[in-house]
Amino acid sequence: MEQKAAQNGKETITLRDDLQDSVTYLEKFLGQNEDIVFRHFRIFGNFSAFLCYFSEHANPSEINTDILKPLMYPPEHIEKNPPDISNLVEVMIKEVLYQSKVKTITDWEVLIEGLFQGDTIMLIDGVNSGLKIGTRKLKERSIDEPRTELVVLGPREGFIEQLGTNIGLLRYRLPTSDLVIKTMKIGKFTKTKVAVCYIKSVTDPELIKEVEDRLSKIEFDSVLDSGIIEQFIEDNPYSPFPQIQTTERPDRTVGNLIEGRVAILTQGSPFALILPTVFNQFYQTTEDYTNRFLMGNFIRMIRILALVFSLIFPSMYVSFIAFNPELLPTEFAVAVSGGRAGVPFPAVIEVLVIEVAMEILREATVRLPQQVGGALSIVGVLIIGQAAVEAGFASPVTVVVIAIATIGSFATPVYTAAFALRMLRFPILILAGTFGLYGVVIGAILIFNHMLSLKSFGVPYMSPVSPPDKEGMKDVVVRSPLWKMKSRPRFLQPQDIDRVGAKTQDLRDRRRVPGPFDDSN
Known part of the structure; x- marks a missing residue:
């Protein structure tokens, strides 16, 4: 039977030098599985050995060519001067096996764990340790463009599962x-x-x-x-x-x-x-830095505007219609009232129903096969929206407001942040339907206070706005030119604070050198 040894307070099962005992234990532990391969053979024709691996998880061709063949048909110098049992493992690793990932293991748990990960394990009669040989074979998809973070200008490589x-x-x-x-x-x-x-x-x-x-x-x-x-x-x-x-x-x-x-x-x-x-990372993209800073800042400002729209635009609409119509231009207020003349619900109920319908449509689009999902989104937006307006279930202005808010959430580059804004849209909407503009302001203050209270691994969530950080503020609403972002964000407590070298700074600060076609030349 296997020996038990205490290691770091934990009892571990170690191998013994009796091959038959070890094989019996291994067969009993693994049970009857069709994808396990057991292989008995003799090393150099003298030493009994046993090989075990999962056929669909390891590389059989590599096992046959790099392990079994050189051990069963050894090199000429090994045949003339065969090793004894005391130095057999050392000779195998250093002179015979065509494998770089070979480890000698004495703990059964470690050995079996390697087996489940795709390695091949080898047991030798008379040796109280096993060999774990790296033969893992796993099919992986190729590196392609990220699905959730698309860019126009920037690298096209994305992580995969390996x-x-x-x-x-x-x-x-x-x-x-x-x-x-x-x-x-x-x-x-x-x-x-x-x-x-x-x-x-x-x-x-x-x-x-x-x-x-x-x-x-x-x-x-x-x-x-x-x-x-x-x-x-x-x-x-x-x-x-x-x-x-x-x-x-x-x-x-x-x-x-x-x-x-x-x-x-x-x-x-x-x-x-x-x-x-920190929060500002959720509306930043790779293109903010690969584009020239004027172009990147223009796109970022549009993205921030879309983020605000996705959060409070439906609530502002409800508060104006239900509580403060005097804040709207007269002609627009009349047009909105005319559009809502046949709607049987209050504005807040109308917007909530359309919002819920939009969320259901969005979820259905994600879960359906790709070939059908696109068609469903078009049907939902065009046909269902138009039918709801014609049936008097919703006003045209409400559909437009919800559409703008939904498009705004799509413009948020990070899915988890966009989802948070979608969830918060509903409580603010209820506050707006209850208290009007006061409800919108109260909801915004509560959200902002909550964000101020958050921390991520000790770093305030609203950094570098609160607490203020001069260098960090260069990349919040707008991004400064790269050569002016001299230091790393201080709220991260970096060991090396400098980001821009002195030569680069001098390159940007010096006067323009006259060109070869200037009149002065």
């Missing part, structure tokens, strides 16, 4: 020894590999310690996506606002790492978690 590939995308963009990647496994059954990424010369050590501490305390059955990790480590789970940013863009992840943030990558998820997060 952690190794995603780490490679970061290494490709950050070819520096300062990039540190630490991995751990989370999940009782899934044992999901999670990578914590940061730049050691920039990121605050206290932030790194806090992130690793929170991750190490997660004890959960299964971690299938980065969103599950987000729910365990966020500061306020009851807030509608996300306190951790998700992105599937490597370039955006690298930009945040350089500012002093930490990225968390999860095996099986194409989304990286960026933390700490």
